[in-house]
Amino acid sequence: MADHDSLSFTAEHEWVRVDGDIATVGITAYAAEKLGDVVFVELPAVGSPVASGTVVGEIESTKSVGELFAPVNGTVTETNDAVVASPELVNSDPFGEGWLIKVAFTELPTLLTRAEYTALVGE
């Protein structure tokens, strides 16, 4: 069980785990629940530069399409091949095996705390 208190969050319903200069990014359980069963995930190429707040990928469910925003400026160092092969991991383990990308960042922007995110979604 991940310690969600150590995670940061964005208003776009993503979580960020900071380890040194690497940010691991996924979508929250709240976002996964709202999307429904995820059936397709498109992630940026490893090595591509990303800019905070821009769309870098897509998360599609049977019902709708969600966008993956980069929460930080930086370079993609790793993507989760397992989730591309098995998109349902986003639903079954959004904070764990359902992680999406890792980004090497230079500066960390201000993100939401868990309490702030929880207040945002009202749950």
Add this chain to the structure above:
Amino acid sequence: MTDSTPTEKYSPLHQIHVDAGASFTDFAGWQMPVRYSSDLAEHHAVRTVAGLFDLSHMAEIIVTGPGAAAALDYALAGKISAIGVGQAKYSLLLTPDGGIVDDVVVYRTHPERFAVVANASNRFPAAAALAARASGFDATVVDESDEIALIAVQGPQALAIVESLTRVDGGLVLPVAPGDLKYYWSTLGSYLGEEAMVGRTGYTGEDGFEIYVSNDRAARLWNDLVAAGTDRGLVPAGLASRDTLRLEAGMPLYGHELSLHTFPVQAGLGRVVNLKKEGNFVGRAAVEAGPPEGARMLVGLRAEGKRAGRADYLVYSGDTEVGVITSGALSPTLGYPIAMAYVDPGVTEPGTPLFIDVRGTRIPATVVPLPFYKREAK
């Protein structure tokens, strides 16, 4: 009124859905279950076993009287007077200009009584049109939507589940055994001593039943069906799975494939309009004249990969825009993306190669016949 917030409506089964962990969506002002656990699991359950749907938001408009059949012949596109007691008929409520006010199912419950089941989103326009069109006939139109609940059991096990409720002490008493009901027939009986109508109808492409009861019997019926069906694999199913099921079955959804500005023939529903019936009916002249030259026609599209075209995505032939998608999803049963789209008349032939603009990327797609999915005949 100072409060402009629209009133949220709740099904008589709302608390049951809350207790079952459902997520809700607004559908025409109703808070209805969109899913209980998984859209895909609920979809597959209906295709392989059975699913239970709360459709209490649907509208039931009752037309009675010596002139009821004639009134409906005038009000609707089909020859309603030709159906027998117990029979059901899919029909259209047309505008005078040949567009579609709503698509409905009409059940003839008695010689002089019909139940017109309309979409929740079109309840008031449909009821108003029926009342206005019946005014010259010896018929009475009453909107009973607020008193009637609708529960659908759909899937290969639906018959066995409904049958089990008709056994001694099962509560459901029907003059016709469920297994003897033919597709698009219905029977009027009782459930726990109150009137119940059971139709062999549905909106999923599977065998199944739709059961109409009073609101105060709905929770008991739902629970009885769950009790009878759980061991067989029955699961409650939400509107998300209903949408992918009907899409695979090529069934139109009002607001997507059908609108006030859609001619029946464009939607592939020309057969629903009976131009041979005697007498006038609303929309007849316009339908006889047909849609304007070059009007787009509804087709099925099949694509490769996993990315689905969605409603309002544009369709191209080469670099030329030739149409727009009305519904689309990655088909849970078939495993590839499917969509219904209105396209120019020159590109409707099955096999025609087209492209779908999926958020800036052109995905190759092929025109295919509808429906995408058809259950195997028994």
